[in-house]
Amino acid sequence: MKKSLILISSLCLFGFSAMATGIPDGMGVLPTTVPVPADNPMSEAKVELGKKLYFEPALSRSGQFSCNSCHNLGTWGVDNQKFSIGHKWKRGGRNAPTTLNSAFWSKQFWDGRAPLLEDQAKGPPLNPVEMATVSEKEAVARLKEAGYGPLFNDVFGKNSLTYDNMAKAIAAFERTLLTPNAPFDKFVRGEGDISKAAKRGMQKVADIGCTSCHSGPLFTNNEFVNFNYGEDTGVKSVTGKDEDDHLFRVQSWRNVAMTAPYFHDGSAATLDEAVQTMAKVQLGTKLSKKDVADIVAFLETLTGEAPEVAFPVLPRPAGHALNWRD
């Protein structure tokens, strides 16, 4: 990680974990605070601006797509597509990961090519198979024409409508997209129970070794691990290094039941299939149907409360439309 992070980690969680018995090592309640980069402090106005930008179709060449088109906050930060639909109905080559809790990841994208949300947010608007805006300059010009100038200036100071600040605001908004109070979290805090099947699943994932990577309260070690499955070479496709061959981010299990289909290539249509495949490919284990059902029952307890978002009204010029293309 090149940029310094102020990690406001909720260490008090470990206090909570003691409240329920039989929780495997490391598992715990979703943290309530997120790492924030020193050069992009949070503020209410910045989050509100970032929310507008997250829902802003002016960031796409066509005027049709916003961040929310593929990372739909109505459907757990994903679109449930194998590969998302982009500009002129093109499709990308990787499954869109959720933006929920993404503030916790050490790096962004399946291949980790963006260190921070600030870096990630600069990608899709310019990606020709996603939003297909021609250049940073064009995106900024469109936002200016829409009337974003004063909103940026209120947050970042004079003449601050830049592509970098756009990304900063979006990242600040995304840092609010947490999903607390999953049944598992309530169970850990001693506020509720989970089913016997879920408890068996919880123990099973520890016993067979899933939690060596899907570890901690986030159920990811935030590392990049070899998943030799399909032609996509993952991190190597970015670095070109053989040592990075087929490395992919270890995805969090948080809300995993709501983010089908699964894997970087969206090839697993169901959570059952994803669990079975991971056990086989990563651990050399053939799970029984009952074990799969138990593990899935446990994973379903990790669905938290979706963030409440007031749908933003976007700035627009009076009396004329923005200049959409294609």
Added chain:
Amino acid sequence: MKKSLILISSLCLFGFSAMATGIPDGMGVLPTTVPVPADNPMSEAKVELGKKLYFEPALSRSGQFSCNSCHNLGTWGVDNQKFSIGHKWKRGGRNAPTTLNSAFWSKQFWDGRAPLLEDQAKGPPLNPVEMATVSEKEAVARLKEAGYGPLFNDVFGKNSLTYDNMAKAIAAFERTLLTPNAPFDKFVRGEGDISKAAKRGMQKVADIGCTSCHSGPLFTNNEFVNFNYGEDTGVKSVTGKDEDDHLFRVQSWRNVAMTAPYFHDGSAATLDEAVQTMAKVQLGTKLSKKDVADIVAFLETLTGEAPEVAFPVLPRPAGHALNWRD
């Protein structure tokens, strides 16, 4: 109008209009209550269900488009496109009208082919250039798979997940999409002023006869009027009758400054151009630049407060994605 309406009209408005002087006849504050069909009474649960359905991409074959894709509540119920982008990037042949205040219109669509919002809402999901779902049956099956059954049953009673009830819920939600407290409304109520230019424009539209059609507090007489402009024959394209040739709905001026481009064919890119063209084609009047500017200044005072909408979390099955196609 075939179906009976309970018209709960805000007649008390006329009391308010007396508070400001110099308001041309008929102009007044936006009503605060809307006509509601006897067979689809409003309820909080129905509105909430309708909101989910309004934002529901499961109603499109691809899983990409919802009502909100083209009637975006973040941008005044429109997408600011000449013709909206639909399934596989097809485009329709008419400009998408706003859903805001649409509860007040006597009939829906540019050609009035849907008597009520309930009828209108049944069109786009099945339209091959819009959401392209194959059949009502498929739409209902998809909603059922998503988990809407219990939500419908709470609102409409047992086994009530039907396409008709889907449309009823969407219509109920749309009846909440009002935009009160425009600067003009505040002016009429004696709570604020509008510019001198706007006042001149207000008088001008009455003097030259715009308000013979764009009349009353809604600035539409809710009629279908000849607008012989382009090849689209309007109502005749539905009825086949010569007497209906080139009849189009008289659009409301409410929020018109935010819904560019203009006309059924989206051919007027700016409000200035739309005003100039309407005066010429409909009234045989060539307006001066100053008159156009005054009228536009007046029209801009008709932009109200956009409705506050909490973005809904949509029902989804755990552990698998809905079966999107194409």
